[in-house]
Amino acid sequence: MKSTLTNMWLVLGGITLIAGGALSYMFELTKAPIEAAKQEKLKQAIAMVTPAFDQMKTISVAPADGQGDSLTFYQVSSKGQVVGTAVKTWTDKGFSGRFWVIVGFDTSGKVINSNVVEHKETPGLGDKTDIAKSDWNTQFKGKDLSQFQLKVKKDGGQVDAITAATISSRAYCDALQRAYDAYMLNQKNTTKP
Amino acid sequence: MSETIWLTIVILVAIGSISAIVLYIVAKKFYVYEDPRIDEVVNILPNANCGGCGYPGCKAFAEACTKAEDLSNLFCPPGGSDNMKNVAELLGLLAVQKEPQVAVLRCNGSNQNRKKTSRYEGVENCSIASQFFGGDTDCTYGCLGYGECVDACTFDAMYMDKDTGLPVIIENQCTACGACIKACPKDLIELRNKGKKSRRIFVSCMNEDKGAAAKKACDVACIACNMCVKACKYDAIAIVNQRAYIDFSKCVLCRACVSVCPTNAIHEINFPARKVTAEKVEEPQLEA
Amino acid sequence: MNQITNFTKGFLKENPVFVLLLGTCPALATTTSAWNGLGMGLATTFVLVMSNAVISLVKDIIPDNVRIPSYIVIIASFVTIVDLLMAAYLPALHSQLGIFIPLIVVNCIVLGRAEAFASRNNILSSAIDGLGMGLGFAIGLGIMGGIREILGSGAIFGLKLHLFGQVDGMLAFVLAPGAFLVFGYLVAMLNIINKKI
Amino acid sequence: MIKHDGIIKNIDNQTIEISIIAMASCASCQIKGVCTSSDVQEKIIKIETTSELSYQIGDKITVEMSEQQGNIAVLWAYVLPLILMILSLIVSSILLSNETLIGLLGIGVLLPYYSILYLLRNKIRNQFNFYIIKN
Amino acid sequence: MEYIIILISAIFVNNIVLAQFLGICPFIGVSNKVSTAAGMGGAVLFVMVLATIVTYLIQTAILDPLGLSYLQTISYILVIAALVQMVELMLKKVSPTLFQALGVYLPLITTNCAILGVAIMVIQKDYNLLESVTFAGASSIGFTLALIIFAAIREQIDLMDVPKALKGVPIALVTAGILAMAFMGFTGVV
Amino acid sequence: MSSFATHTLKTFSIGGIHPPENKWSAGQKIVTLPIPKQVSIPVIQHIGAPSKVLVNKGDVVKVGQLLAESSGFVSANVHASVSGKVSKIESAFDSSGYKRISVIIDVQGDEWLENIDLTDNLISNITLESAEIVKKINEMGIVGLGGATFPTHVKLSIPENKKAEYLIINAVECEPYLTSDHQLMMEKSDQIIVGTRILMKALKVNKAIIGIENNKPDAIELFSQKLSGPSDIEVVALKVQYPQGGEKQLIKSVLNREVPSGKLPIDVGCVVQNVGTAFAVYEAIQKNKPLIERVVCVSGHDLKNPSNFMVRMGTPVETLIEATGGVPEGTNLIINGGPMMGKSISRLDVPVTKGTSGILMFKQTVSNHNQYQACIRCAKCVSVCPMGLEPYYLMSLAQKNRFDEMEAAYPTDCIECGSCSYTCPSHRPLLDFIRLGKSEVNQIIRQRNQR
Amino acid sequence: MNLNLKMSLSPHIHSGNSVKKEMYGVIWALVPVWLVSIYFFGVDALRVTLISVLACLAFEWLIQKFLNKTESTLWDGSAGVTGILLAFNLPSNLPTWMIIVGAFVAIAIAKMSFGGLGQNPFNPALVARVFMLISFPVQMTSWPVPDALNFSMVDAQTGATALGIMKEGLKNGEPMSELMNHIPETFDMLLGRMGGSMGEVSALALILGGLFMWWRKIITWHIPVSIIATIALFTGILHALNPGQYATPSFHILAGGALLGAIFMATDMVTSPMSKKGMLVFGIGIGLITVIIRVFGAYPEGISFAILIMNAFVPLINKYLKPNRFGKEVKNG
C-alpha cells in the first residue's frame, strides 16, 4: 500500500491503540495471578521452613555483627499466635558469588528446616545444598544451634560436609549462623505479635 | 476504564508514534525496495553459487538481472540459454542466446599414446609441475595429469581416468563455467559449441614441435601434415604453430578430416560408428 | 504452495534452528533441559502463529513505510502477552527462561517470517507457516534440551535414568560449553541428513 | 584492504555513485532475506574522482579502502562520542543527583559533538580515500 | 570498586556471548575478519551504551512511576529500533564521508538481541544509571573481545582441512564451546 | 676445525641451517675435459630475454665466435665454445626440462679466434676504463656464475642515483657437495684477484671483500696471504651456515647491512659477484676470452672419482659423468646444481650451460615431495627462514589459491633457499608452493602496475 | 636411454626430522615422570595411562577410518602423547569410563573435529581435562595421597592438593602461616611426595624431561621460561606485599601443575605461537592468568584454563607478532 502521512498515522495509531488496549486488558487479567504466583513462591519457601501459618509479617533486620546487608525476617503466626520465623539470610563464603539461604526457627530458636533460595555454586557440587538435589541439609532439622556446633567436621564442628564441596557446606553454615545470631539478638522484640 | 488501560494506551501511542516518525524518516532515506522478483529469479537459477557469472553468488546475480535494463552482459553459464530465457521472460527482457557449450580436452596423450621418459615425484599439482618442467614425457605441451582441472570443477563434471592418466569431461554435467580452463596451466581445455545433436569435431593436440619430434613423443600428435586442411571443403581448418585448429563456426561436421588424419589426432564426438578404422579413445558417454 | 509442505518444511529442510540458524541465543540459553527447551519453543510458536495471522490479516492496510514498526508493535504485543501469561500460570518455567521470553521479540524467525511470508500470503497459510516453523523451532529446542539433559544430568524430562553410575551426568553439558558443543554437532548432523535426502 | 564488489549506478561530473551489492559474508548466506542482524540492504557510496576515468554506468567494479581508514571512521563515528558521553555522565553525576537529568545530559552531549562533526565534514572528507578497480 | 567488579564480571566471568548467550548471531555469522570484528566492536559499544541510557531513562522516568513496567518489552524494542536508525541518519547528515567509510567497512549489525538483553538486564539487576552504563559498556567490550578472538581463530581454521560436515558454522560452534570452557576458568574471580 | 675458527666468526642474523657438507670432490684438481664430438648450445643460458641467433645451418664457426646476440638490456651474448660446423638449429631439451632453441655444432678441430690470448701469463695491468670494461663484459657474454646467471654488465651498470661502495666477492659456496668455486680459488687465485680489481674499477669502488666460509681454511689462508698487508681487498672468514651465499645474507654477514625488502644490493651500496664470475671477467678483459667454459663439479653417492672439470659450454652432461666413471648403480636422481637449489634432470643428453655449477648423482633421497603430512605448526620453518618469512603460512595460502592475501605475507622476499622444506618434520613441500605463490603474486602485482 | 630418473623439486635433501621423531621424543621425555607416578601411585597409575593412551589411539583410528576418511596418522605418536598427557592430568583413582570419556573429548572433539593433527586450535589433552573437571568435579578434585611403592589394589586415601588446601584455607580465613603447616615441604614437592594429578607431582622429573626436549630441539626455552618467570614474578610481588595472604613463588611453581603445564602442555607446537616474540607473550599471558585464577578465582588450579585461554589468543598473536622479517627495518651497521 502506498504511504501517505495520514494513512500512516491512522494505521500506526490504530495498531498501537489496539495493542495498548489488548495489552492493558491482558495485564489487568493476569495481575492477580502473577501477584499470587509471586506470593505463592515466597509462601512456599517460607512454609517449607516453618509450621503451618495464616499470617505473616516481614521485617528487615541488620546482622548481629552489624556487617553487611540486612536479613529479612518473616514472622509467621497462626491464629494470632507467633509460631516461628523464617529468616532469609546470606553469605559471601560460597564457591562463587553470594549465596542466599532461608531458615526457619521455632520460637525456642531451634531450626525447623532450611533451604537454598538462590546460589551460583557449581551444579552437581555446591547445589547439593538445595533440598531439591540432595537431602544433605536435612541434618540441620531440629538442631538447636546453641548446642549444635555449626561447623564442618574438618573444622572441628558437627556438620557432615558435602563430598568435594566443603566450601559450599561451610558457606551454608555461615549463612545459618548469621541468621541465628540475628534471630537471637532480635528475639525479644520480635516475639511480640 | 481503569487507569492502567488509559496510561498504557497513551504511553504506547506516544512511544509508538515517536519511534514511528523516526523510522519513517529513516525508511524514507534508507529503505530500498527489495524487488520481489529477485527471489523469483533466484528460484529459477541453478543456485550453484559457482561464480561463473562473475557475481559473488546467485542472489547477487539475480539482483543484477532485475536491475539491468538489458541482459546482454549477464549470463549464467550453468543455467545456459534456456535458463536465461526464463529469467528474461520473468523480467520482460530479451535474453541472450548463446550456443550451449561444453569443455573439451585438447590432448590425447594418454599413458598408452605417449610414453613416460622420467618419473615426477613432486607435488601433484599441475601448476607447480608445469612451472618446474615440461612434463614426464617428451611432449612438453600435453596434459600433466595431476588433475588441477578436476579439482577446479564444482559440478563434478570431470574425473581423472586412471588408465589413460587424462581428465575426462562428463558432457551432460558440464555447464561450461570455464573454471577448468582457468585452472589448466597448459591451456589444454577449450569451450566448444556442443553442436547439433551434441556432435563436435576438434583436433585433440596442442603440440607445437615439428612433426617428427611430435610424433616421436606421442602417437596421436598432430604433425601438421596438412592433410585435413586439404580435405576440408569449408575452410574450417588452419595450421598455426605446427598444429591444426578447427574453427567450429565454420565446421559443418562433415567428418571428412577425421578419416584422413594419419595420427588420429582429430576427435569426433557422438557420431554414429562407421567402418572400423582405428581404435579411438573416446569420451565415455558414447557407451553410456 | 502446498499446505502440507508449507507445514513440514520447518522440520528438516528449513529447520529454523539447525539449518537457518535463527534464534541461536535462546537455542543455546534455554536448552538446559528438555522441558525448558520445549517451553521456550512453544512460547515462540505461540507468538509466531499469532503474529503471522494478525499480520497477514492487516497486511493490506499497512502503508509500506510503517510496515516494520507496525510489525514490531504487533509482535511485541504478543510477546508481552506470552510473558504475562507465563508469569501468571507457569511461574517456574517463566523464571527458568527469564530474559529470553522478552527476547522472542528480536528472534529473527518471527520478524523474518512476518516479512517473508505473512506479508504476502493469506491468513491460513500464514498461520500454518507460523505453526510449522514454530514447531520446527520447538522440536529443535526440545531435542537439544533432551540431549543436554540426558548427557548433563542423566535424566529426560526430569526422570532420572541412572546412566552414569556414581555421578548424575557430565555437568559440562548443562553449562555453557555443552550448549555450544551440542548445537555445533547437531547443525553438522542436520547438514549431513539434508544432503542425503 | 577491505574490498567490495559493486556496480556503478550513476556518474555525475566527478562523482561516481556505486551500489555495493551486499557484504561479502552475507552475499552467500541463505537467510539474508530474513536476517535482521546484519544490514544486507544496498549501500550507495559516492566517490569523487579527480581524473577522468573511463567508467560507465553498469560497470562492475571493486571498491577498496584500507582497514586503517575503517578504524579511523569507527573512532570518529562511535568511539569518540562514546567517550564524551561517558565523561559527561561522570561529570554530571558528580554535580547532580537527579538520574534523569544526568542521563539526558549524557545523551545531550551528542548534539554539540555532531555539530562539530558537521563543521569538520570537509576536513574529514579529505582524510578518506576509496579506490575503485574495474573488474 | 563496584564498577570494577561489574566491568571484570561482564567482560570475563559472565561474558555476554560465552556465558550469557546474547548476540550469538553476529558472533557466529559476521566474525570472519579480525579487523572488521574490532570495528564492529566499536559500533556495538556506542549503540549499546546509548540504548541502555535511553531505555534506563524510559524505565525510571516513565514506566516505573506510572506502574507500566510490563510495557518494557514493547517500548524498549521500539525505542531501540528507532535509536539505531537515528544514529545512522545523524551520521549520514553530519558527515557523509564517515557514513560511507563505515558502510564500506562494517556490516552494520544492530545486534538487537544483545542490546535489548542488556537493557533489560540492567533493570533486573537494579543497577543505577552509572552502573548500568558500566555494565553496558563492559558487556560490549566482552562481546568485542570474544568476537576478535573468535575471528582470529576462524581465520586460522579457514586454512585448515576441517571435515566437510563440520565446515563453517558447526566448527565455529565447537570452537565457541571450547572457548566458553576456557573462560569458565575465570569463575569466582569477582 | 681450523686455525681460523674463532668465536667471532661472522654470519647472518636470522635463520639458516647447516646440512651435512659432503664436499667429496674438494681438493680434486680441475681437469680440462676433452672436447666432445658435438655440442648443443642453447641461446638462452641466462636470466632475461633469449638471444638472437646470428649463424645459419652449415656455417663454420671458430671457438669464441658470436653465435647469438643479446636482444635487450637484460640479455647476454652467446659464443661458440668449440670450432666446427653448425649442423642444426632446433629446439632441444636443456636442463630445465623444456625445449630451447639451440645451436648444434659438429666439432672439427679446436680453432680459436685469433685475438684470444691462450697463454697462461698473468696480466695484472688493467688498461681499460670503467665504461669500457662494462662494455667488454657485455660483449663477452659474461653472466653471473653463482647460480642465477644474471647478466653481469647489468649489475655493473649502476643507476645514476645510486652509488656502489663495496664489491663483495661471493666465495661462500654454501651448497653441500659443490666444490667448483673452492677449487677455482685454489688454482686461479691471482687471476681472481685481478678479476676482482677489474670489477672494482668497473664499479668505481675502492673496497672489495671476499667472503669465504670457514670450511675452506686453505682458501682463506691462500687469499689472506696474497692480500696481506693493507689492501683494497679484504678477506672475511665466515661461519658455516646455509644460505650464506645468498647475496642479501652475505651482505649482512660481512657488512652487517640489511638490504631492504624488495630492494637490490645496490641500495645498500653493494654489488655481489661470484668468484667464478671474477675469474671469467679476468679472462674476458685481459685475455679477450668470452664465457665459453666453466668449472663444473661432479659428485654423488658411490661415484668412483668425484671431480672438478673445466668444461666447454654445450658439452652433454653424459660426457662429464662418463669421465667420473659412469652413473653409479642405483642412482635415481641427478641434479644440475647443488642439492638445496639445483634442478633435477631427467636425461643425460642435456648440455652444460653457463649456470651449471655441479652435477650430483644421488641414490636415496629423503625428499619425497608427494608424501607429506599436515603442518604441525612447529615453527621450525619459521625459525630457519633466512628472510624471516612464515613458510607454513605462505604454503597454506598457496594451497588454497588465496594469492590475494598471500601478497601481504611477502612471498616475493623468498630467496628460494629451501631451508624451510629441508627442515620441516612433516616433509611439507613448502618451497614448491611458495614458488607457485610467488609467481602468482608477481602476476597480480604486474597486473596492478599496468593499470 | 631411460634411467627412470626421478624429477623432483629442490631442495633435494632433508634434515631427516619427522613428526614421529618429535612425538616419540616427547614420549621419552615423559618416561621419568611416568616412573615417578608409578612409584607413588602404584598400579593405578599404570592403569590410567594405559587406558587413556589406548582410548586415544582407538578413537583416533575409528574417526580417521570411518568419519573423516583421512589417512591414518595413528602411529605418528601424537595421539599417544595426548593420551599420556591426559592421563598425567588425572587423579590416579579415576573410574575407567571417565577416562574414556576424556579421551573421546580430547580426540573426537578437540582434535578430529578440526581435521586432525596440526589443525586444532586448542590443546586436546587440556580441553579434555577441563571438560572433565567441569563435568566430574567430585572425582577430579579428590586426589589420592601418594604412597611410595604401594602396589596393593586397595583404594588409597584421598586428599586435596597443596593448592587445594591453600585455596580452601584462605576461603575459610585461615592465615598463611597456619596453612603452611599443612603443606608439603619444598623438598617433597620437588620429588613428588604430595597429592596431585599423576604427572604434576614430581618437579624434578618434569624438569629433566623438559631439558631432554630442549636438548633434542623439540621445544625452545621461550614458553616454559616465560611462564615460570611470570608466575615467580607475579606471586613474588603479591607475597612481598602481603605474606599473610599470598604464598611464596616457590610454592606456586612447585605445587600443582605449573611445571607440567609450562613444560609439556603449553609447548605443544600445534597450539602455541610461531614467532619467538609471540611465544614470550603467550608464556607471559599464561603465567598471569594462572596466578589470577589461583589467587583470585574460585579454582585452586589455573594453569589448564590459562593455557586454553591463551590458545585462543594464538591466532591473534600470530597475526600481529610476526617474526622479524629480513630487511623490514633497515639496520645498517
Ligand SMILES: Cc1cc2nc3c(=O)[nH]c(=O)nc-3n(C[C@H](O)[C@H](O)[C@H](O)COP(=O)(O)O)c2cc1C
Ligand atoms: C569445577 C569445580 C567446581 C567446584 N564447585 C564447588 C562448589 O560449588 N562448592 C564447593 O564447595 N566446592 C567446589 N569445588 C571444589 C573446591 O574447589 C574444593 O576443591 C573443595 O571444596 C575442597 O573441599 P573438599 O575437602 O570437600 O574436597 C569445585 C571444584 C571444581 C573443580
Ligand SMILES: Cc1cc2nc3c(=O)[nH]c(=O)nc-3n(C[C@H](O)[C@H](O)[C@H](O)COP(=O)(O)O)c2cc1C
Ligand atoms: C630487474 C633487475 C634489475 C637488477 N638490477 C641490479 C642492479 O642494478 N645492481 C645489482 O647489483 N644487481 C641487480 N640485479 C641483480 C640481483 O640483485 C641479483 O643479483 C640477481 O637477481 C641474482 O641473484 P642471486 O644470484 O642471488 O640469485 C637486478 C635484478 C633484476 C631482476
Ligand SMILES: Cc1cc2nc3c(=O)[nH]c(=O)nc-3n(C[C@H](O)[C@H](O)[C@H](O)COP(=O)(O)O)c2cc1C
Ligand atoms: C640461497 C642462495 C644460495 C646461494 N649460494 C651461493 C653461493 O654459495 N655462492 C655463490 O657464489 N652464489 C650463491 N648464490 C647466488 C648469490 O645470491 C648471488 O646471486 C651471486 O653471488 C651473485 O654473483 P654472480 O652474479 O656473479 O653470480 C646463492 C643464492 C641463493 C638465493
Ligand SMILES: Cc1cc2nc3c(=O)[nH]c(=O)nc-3n(C[C@H](O)[C@H](O)[C@H](O)CO)c2cc1C
Ligand atoms: C612438545 C610437545 C608437547 C605436546 N603437548 C601436548 C599436549 O599438551 N596435549 C596434547 O593433547 N598433545 C600434545 N602434544 C601432541 C600433539 O601436538 C597434539 O596431539 C596435537 O595438538 C594434535 O593436533 C605435544 C607434542 C609435542 C611435540
Ligand code: SF4
Ligand atoms: S569446470 Fe570445466 S568441466 Fe567443470 S563444469 Fe566448468 S567448464 Fe565444465
Ligand code: SF4
Ligand atoms: S588438463 Fe591441464 S589441469 Fe587438467 S590434468 Fe591436464 S595439465 Fe592438469
Ligand code: SF4
Ligand atoms: S625458501 Fe623462501 S621461505 Fe623457505 S626458508 Fe628459504 S627464503 Fe624462507
Ligand code: SF4
Ligand atoms: S616446519 Fe613444517 S610442520 Fe613445522 S611449521 Fe613449518 S610447515 Fe609446519
Ligand code: FES
Ligand atoms: S538470537 Fe540472539 S543474536 Fe540472534
